[in-house]
Amino acid sequence: MAKNSISNSVIRRLPRYYRFLGELETNGYVRISSRELSEKMGLTASQIRQDFNCFGEFGQQGYGYNVSDLRDEIGKILGLDRKTPMILIGAGNLGKAIATHLDFVSKGFTLIGAFDVNPEIIGKNIAGLTVMDVNGLAEFCAENKPVAAILCVPMSAAAESAERLIGYGIKAFWNFTHYDLRMEHKDIIVENVHLGDSLTTLSYGLNALYDK
């Protein structure tokens, strides 16, 4: 589908394009030029055209881009037409919030199971799922073949959990721990969310304020 290999910088801009195009569509836009979109998004028109051209020719000279078509194309590129089965590992505060807060289907996933070690959490209902005991994980994976996992366990359990999941056939991780999956497994697909690092970066940003 995608030409050879698309740079990470481009990929990270795609979800934002997709969101903006959705808003434009909602607001009744039928066509948009790279210049107009660049003004709305705070990018250069050049960059937008370069980005889209990584994947094909979606525009029309003299006209611009058809908003709805372009959005669909980007959706396909992002694989949002899939429903990759995903499980949640660690249904504590954070895991629960993530499972509840997001619309998985519109992002290419379905959440099909949730697991925890804590007896107080097991049996509870989150996002329409009954939290199961991690002891049943092997059996569940054998039966339901989840492909992706949200890793929301404490750091102390991260390495062991990840290794087990890989053993059960999990290929992709949405990783909320600081365990460095990418370093340990070159072949596994990983997207990290490091909330602590993000807050730390905000702290750095405050230097601008205090240094005055």
Added chain:
Amino acid sequence: MAKNSISNSVIRRLPRYYRFLGELETNGYVRISSRELSEKMGLTASQIRQDFNCFGEFGQQGYGYNVSDLRDEIGKILGLDRKTPMILIGAGNLGKAIATHLDFVSKGFTLIGAFDVNPEIIGKNIAGLTVMDVNGLAEFCAENKPVAAILCVPMSAAAESAERLIGYGIKAFWNFTHYDLRMEHKDIIVENVHLGDSLTTLSYGLNALYDK
């Protein structure tokens, strides 16, 4: 403190350096060379030296870096010795999880208040704080002068909440909404966490799997 202007790429690596150095210290390391650190972190030794040299000369030729000193320096650069007063706006599932999940003090902040509109949430206790009615926000800010805010409200309320908070003197946002604060306010410090975009990126990553 920091030389002129440090590139964003460098800044985003600092929290990770800080974490790794903490682990090394825990494991009894006293000194480390850029080469050894590069192997542990999956970077090049060159990059590590370049990064550190943005802020000063922390090493010693022929020896390497003192782990504990270096960590302290990076901590100072990140402003982790501060306790910037921060408030949580939106104490729903996600807001609650974030407030509970993270150690704010070790990241340069103290969480001093939590607010919501929902009567079912107001009065509840999270992270040692009683959730207050947003109606009391103006008064609270006048009295307690929070500098930073976690924005965890629904998209529909994001713009209005942000504008209000800026009016009450908030200078920095940890933004979990898709409202584009940076675009609207060039002078405000913003760190975005776009969970939806992150999950979407993971979906793109799965192309590698399905394309085969």
Added chain:
DNA sequence: TAGATTGTTAATCGATTAACAATC
């Protein structure tokens, strides 16, 4: 002193921006 490793300059690589010919 000899060996090691930094700090720093130079070379390379990649990403962004500018320019413009192609074309709707």
Added chain:
DNA sequence: TAGATTGTTAATCGATTAACAATC
């Protein structure tokens, strides 16, 4: 056709890597 705007090539900018002199 004339005007607009893409797709794409070339120029610029910035970040990473390599090399090495300085020095502990």
